Amino acid sequence: xxxxxxxxxxxxxxxxxxxxxxxxxxxxxxxxxxxxxxxxxxxxxxxxxxxxxxxxxxxxxxxxxxxxxxxxxxxxxxxxxxxxxxxxxxxxxxxxxxxxxxxxxxxxxxxxxxxxxxxxxxxxxxxxxxxxxxxxxxxxxxxxxxxxxxxxxxxxxxxxxxxxxxxxxxxxxxxxxxxxxxxxxxxxxxxxxxxxxxxxxxxxxxxxxxxxxxxxxxxxxxxxxxxxxxxxxxxxxxxxxxxxxxxxxxxxxxxxxxxxxxxxxxxx
DNA sequence: TATAATGTTAGACT
DNA sequence: AAGTCTAACATTAT
Numbered sequence: 001x002x003x004x005x006x007x008x009x010x011x012x013x014x015x016x017x018x019x020x021x022x023x024x025x026x027x028x029x030x031x032x033x034x035x036x037x038x039x040x041x042x043x044x045x046x047x048x049x050x051x052x053x054x055x056x057x058x059x060x061x062x063x064x065x066x067x068x069x070x071x072x073x074x075x076x077x078x079x080x081x082x083x084x085x086x087x088x089x090x091x092x093x094x095x096x097x098x099x100x101x102x103x104x105x106x107x108x109x110x111x112x113x114x115x116x117x118x119x120x121x122x123x124x125x126x127x128x129x130x131x132x133x134x135x136x137x138x139x140x141x142x143x144x145x146x147x148x149x150x151x152x153x154x155x156x157x158x159x160x161x162x163x164x165x166x167x168x169x170x171x172x173x174x175x176x177x178x179x180x181x182x183x184x185x186x187x188x189x190x191x192x193x194x195x196x197x198x199x200x201x202x203x204x205x206x207x208x209x210x211x212x213x214x215x216x217x218x219x220x221x222x223x224x225x226x227x228x229x230x231x232x233x234x235x236x237x238x239x240x241x242x243x244x245x246x247x248x249x250x251x252x253x254x255x256x257x258x259x260x261x262x263x264x265x266x267x268x
Numbered sequence: 269t270a271t272a273a274t275g276t277t278a279g280a281c282t
Numbered sequence: 283a284a285g286t287c288t289a290a291c292a293t294t295a296t
Binding site: 001002003006052067068069070071072113115117158160167168169170213214216217218219236258259 | 272273274275276
Binding site for chain 1: 285286287288289291292293294295
């Protein structure tokens, strides 16, 4: 569900609301999450996004690493729950998998499909960073990374080892904006074409962050509000509809097991 | 009932 | 050997 703009939205909202708070208790509700230590007593230090990962750093050297995968959400409910935190008075949000009680409110990890992952690790030893498209990736860097890649350029944009944060919605939208056919091989793009991609990446992702993400069905921000970026989508999920740029017809194909939407008439 | 869904990855295949 | 492709994960909605 969440790509870079959605994860960035959650990080900014979380950083703004739980700064300096202490964890009173943590509860794991889904055994699929594996072993997670009790987090009571730790104080929130800050949040950072790493691609689509959310790193929550605690005072004392622990980091809680979340990945929301397809249907994971975070929801923050202001107001302190009373010990022993059993929430008899307030029903749990459906599909709650992890609950972290802070001094000023409660953070829920909600995840119907149960693909989300949680790990708690020492803050030292963080993985090496991968280029982040929000900071801007130069056309020459794209060209160099794609030099030997024969996969479709759309799949390349979604390769988290190369570029961190772009997912299925924004990959289609970026290539439409850049006027590039998603079936092209990554290595076939010229420097000039990567320049168009670079521009599109910045514009599309920054606007999506400003809109607090894209709500197609179930994405909500930290406070349960819908995003607004769905109004800006030009191709995603629009197969059979009219291209807003050239009047052609938007098509859907499959690439790497995922849907790709594009306009064959104006994406070359 | 079959298909698709905002993600990742292990293992099969080139 | 290294890059690419596919199936699998668990669940809901159309």
